[in-house]
Amino acid sequence: xxxxxxxxxxxxxxxxxxxxxxxxxxxxxxxxxxxxxxxxxxxxxxxxxxxxxxxxxxxxxxxxxxxxxxxxxxxxxxxxxxx
Amino acid sequence: xxxxxxxxxxxxxxxxxxxxxxxxxxxxxxxxxxxxxxxxxxxxxxxxxxxxxxxxxxxxxxxxxxxxxxxxxxxxxxxxxxx
DNA sequence: GAGAATTTGTACGTATGTATG
DNA sequence: ACATACATACGTACAAATTCT
Numbered sequence: 001x002x003x004x005x006x007x008x009x010x011x012x013x014x015x016x017x018x019x020x021x022x023x024x025x026x027x028x029x030x031x032x033x034x035x036x037x038x039x040x041x042x043x044x045x046x047x048x049x050x051x052x053x054x055x056x057x058x059x060x061x062x063x064x065x066x067x068x069x070x071x072x073x074x075x076x077x078x079x080x081x082x083x
Numbered sequence: 084x085x086x087x088x089x090x091x092x093x094x095x096x097x098x099x100x101x102x103x104x105x106x107x108x109x110x111x112x113x114x115x116x117x118x119x120x121x122x123x124x125x126x127x128x129x130x131x132x133x134x135x136x137x138x139x140x141x142x143x144x145x146x147x148x149x150x151x152x153x154x155x156x157x158x159x160x161x162x163x164x165x166x
Numbered sequence: 167g168a169g170a171a172t173t174t175g176t177a178c179g180t181a182t183g184t185a186t187g
Numbered sequence: 188a189c190a191t192a193c194a195t196a197c198g199t200a201c202a203a204a205t206t207c208t
Contacts, residue, residue, distance in 0.1 A: 036177060120174070
């Protein structure tokens with residue numbers, strides 16, 4: 001959960017990549033909870049707006065599912081790309 | 084408890100400033116109850132989210148203490164800035 | 167003790183304005 | 188023009204603790 005500000009890759013992509021790896025490696029299993037946008041923002045030292053884009057990207061990719069008031073969770077494997 | 088929408092200062096900062104002044108002037112003594120987020124929201128005509136930020140800012144500054152179910156209260160003077 | 171109301175806490179969704187590269 | 192980023196604001200929903208009836 002760390003951002004390299006010198007990198008040409010946008011912070012929200014860096015963070016999404018880190019979570020994606022943890023999902024693919026099994027560190028974060030389907031159904032397990034992902035950090036909230038607020039938590040990501042605070043830990044990474046970025047705005048909530050940007051932290052939201054991290055989760056948004058993972059959702060678009062099929063790795064995460066969100067529900068209002070409940071949080072964001074790792075999606076079932078059959079929703080992942082190339083499944 | 085009034086918001087100037089034309090002001091460049093964000094509403095939650097305006098409201099926090101008003102409460103801070105009442106605390107510093109002694110109008111609101113340590114231990115006395117501050118209005119709830121819902122009350123602030125309704126009186127000022129803003130969303131609860133924004134009203135919460137008023138109390139949150141005062142907490143961060145050291146002027147207030149909150150606890151779930153109990154409400155938010157003026158903090159002891161030794162918690163205030165420059166005390 | 168039971169149940170409702172109150173209040174703070176948490177969380178996602180959405181939108182606007184501003185600023186920077 | 189565009190993507191990125193931050194600040195602010197509103198809406199909605201659920202959770203947890205306390206207080207009141």
